[in-house]
Each structure stands twice: as C-alpha cells, then as structure tokens.
Amino acid sequence: MLNFIKKSPSESQTLPEKKNNFFSRLKIGLHRTRGRFSESLSALFLGKKTIDAALLKEMASSLLLADVGVEATNQIISDLTKKIERNQLNNGEALFQTLKEELISILLPVQQALMIPPEKKPFVILTLGVNGVGKTTTIGKLAHYYNQENKKILLAAGDTFRAAAVEQLKIWGERNHIPVIAQHAGADSAAVIFDALQAAKARQTDILFADTAGRLHNKENLMEELKKVVRVMKKIDDTAPHEVLLVLDATTGQNALVQAQQFRETMNVTGLVL
Structure with a gap:
C-alpha cells in the first residue's frame, strides 16, 4: 500500500539512538x-x-x-x-x-492503495502500533507524499508519552513546511488530537495525520486511551477517524498477527503498514 515509503538518509542523524541500549x-x-x-x-x-x-x-x-x-x-x-x-x-x-x-x-x-476522497475534508488518519515500529516516521513520509500531491496537511502530535516524539514530528513538519499541533510532554493525547481536528476544520485542511503513543496490545488501560481518542474526535466529526492504520514491524513474524487481532478488537483498524 505504501510503496513510496523509503528510509530517509538523514533520519538517524535527526534522532540519534544510544548504541548500547x-x-x-x-x-x-x-x-x-x-x-x-x-x-x-x-x-x-x-x-x-x-x-x-x-x-x-x-x-x-x-x-x-x-x-x-x-x-x-x-x-x-x-x-x-x-x-x-x-x-x-x-x-x-x-x-x-x-x-x-x-x-x-x-x-x-x-494490498490496497490508500484512497482519500477529495470531498471529505479533513480526512483523518489515525496511526496505532506498539513502541518503536515507526508510527511517527510513517506519518512523516505519508505527509511528505501528499504534500507533494498539493494536499493541505496538518499533523497532530498525539504521542505525548515518548519524550522525543513531539520533537520528531515537528522536524518532519519543518522539513515539509507542514504545521504541527502539539502540547507539552505528558499532555492528554485525546486533547491534542481534539485541538488538531478543530484546527484542521477551521483551516480547511485536506488531511489530518494523528500520531499516538506506542502501546502494548495486551494492556487494557492503554487500549482504552485509544477509544477515548476516537470518542473525542466524534464530538467534532462523527465519521472520524476515516482511516485507522496499524503500523507493524515486518520482521516481527507471527506476533504481528496477534498484534493485529488484538488492536482490531479494540479499534476499527482499516489498514496495515509494514
């Protein structure tokens, strides 16, 4: 579905990792x-x-x-x-x-293409997944692709748990001249995405990409937080989110099926990104 997604050569320089962890x-x-x-x-x-x-x-x-x-x-x-x-x-x-x-x-x-109907504005895409699978990077690359297609994009920094996530999304925004709605670390993710959807409507945005914090699929309290995100979205647009993309590590093997099944039980997952 996302054949155009390729690793950015400067990505590792943007967010250096500790080699020995x-x-x-x-x-x-x-x-x-x-x-x-x-x-x-x-x-x-x-x-x-x-x-x-x-x-x-x-x-x-x-x-x-x-x-x-x-x-x-x-x-x-x-x-x-x-x-x-x-x-x-x-x-x-x-x-x-x-x-x-x-x-x-x-x-x-x-395999299916990601279809975004032009009449649906803003088209809201929510990304899910466990820690470290590349949700924020996927959003950045999708945003770049649709920005090149002359779509008006807005990013919501809904991963308020991981310290570097907001900064990482802002870097993607700066690279592509795309605005990012963000709050401080530890803020309520649902509140961030609510504000972003309000802003997307006011600005007549074509596509809103909403990031979320990584979470284990077997942690009920964390999965409940995702349900809250969807509930607050529906206060503004009862059809949102229009796509729910689950990002999976393609090297995970059979555990990826378990993740997909359990995320789908909680959320209406509409597509996978490997």
Whole structure:
C-alpha cells in the first residue's frame, strides 16, 4: 500500500539512538536472524540441486525458522509440490523463482492503495502500533507524499508519552513546511488530537495525520486511551477517524498477527503498514 515509503538518509542523524541500549542490541540480533534466513534459503539452491522431497523439507524448515507460520508454509510447499509433479519445475533456479512468486502471491491480494476522497475534508488518519515500529516516521513520509500531491496537511502530535516524539514530528513538519499541533510532554493525547481536528476544520485542511503513543496490545488501560481518542474526535466529526492504520514491524513474524487481532478488537483498524 505504501510503496513510496523509503528510509530517509538523514533520519538517524535527526534522532540519534544510544548504541548500547537493549533495543539497539535487539535490532542487531534481528538483523542477524534475517541474514541467516536469507543465507540458509539461498544455500538450498546453490549448484545443481535435485528437486525432491528432501529439498522441500529443508525449504519448509527454513520458512518455519523464519516465522513464516505453519499455515502459510504448508500452503507454499503444497503449491510447489503440485508444480513439481506436473514437471513445471526441474531445477533449483526455477524452484527459487517460483518460491518468490508464491510469497508475493500471498501478499498481493490484500494490498490496497490508500484512497482519500477529495470531498471529505479533513480526512483523518489515525496511526496505532506498539513502541518503536515507526508510527511517527510513517506519518512523516505519508505527509511528505501528499504534500507533494498539493494536499493541505496538518499533523497532530498525539504521542505525548515518548519524550522525543513531539520533537520528531515537528522536524518532519519543518522539513515539509507542514504545521504541527502539539502540547507539552505528558499532555492528554485525546486533547491534542481534539485541538488538531478543530484546527484542521477551521483551516480547511485536506488531511489530518494523528500520531499516538506506542502501546502494548495486551494492556487494557492503554487500549482504552485509544477509544477515548476516537470518542473525542466524534464530538467534532462523527465519521472520524476515516482511516485507522496499524503500523507493524515486518520482521516481527507471527506476533504481528496477534498484534493485529488484538488492536482490531479494540479499534476499527482499516489498514496495515509494514
């Protein structure tokens, strides 16, 4: 859905991270895990390989170790087996290419463009997600994209919990000459977004992007805060928010499904950003 989102080369300079903290070590560990998966999968197809049950079993193990999931892995192996039986695959290179096509075919049917009807102003987009998945960065890049499309944008700094979140969103605003509605750290997130929606209406804004604080999907009190945000929005516009985007870390694996299910139980999630 968001193919235009790419990492900004200066982003790491804007908000430097402590290299030796727990999350930095965790990110390094995840990077190594992804690397090992790529290497192990690629190694299966090096040289002249016999396409047989043993190779498919190794492939299934690699997919499962990468947390692709049992259901998806079984579907992929079943489809590949049928093609092998029909003599459609007779070498490792063809099998590897077909595997990539199978993975893409699982994702393509659920890919959708983010549609913003011009008659709905302001069009309110609320972002959700756990800590550190890139909600604020996603807003910044979406805002940049629609700003380039000559849309009038407003940003709401609803993440009042994380110390650097408001400043980070302001930097995105400054980069793109987009105004940001913000209050002090620790302010009521719902109040910030309420003020932002009022301002968006008064200014005839096309799109309002509302940031929220990261929260664990299994913490009921934090999820209730999101419901409060929606309630105060509806005092101004009973159709808002018009899109609720859940931002997920694409390397999370099966836990991403748990996050999506539990966020959807609390909020009417309309789209995913990976």
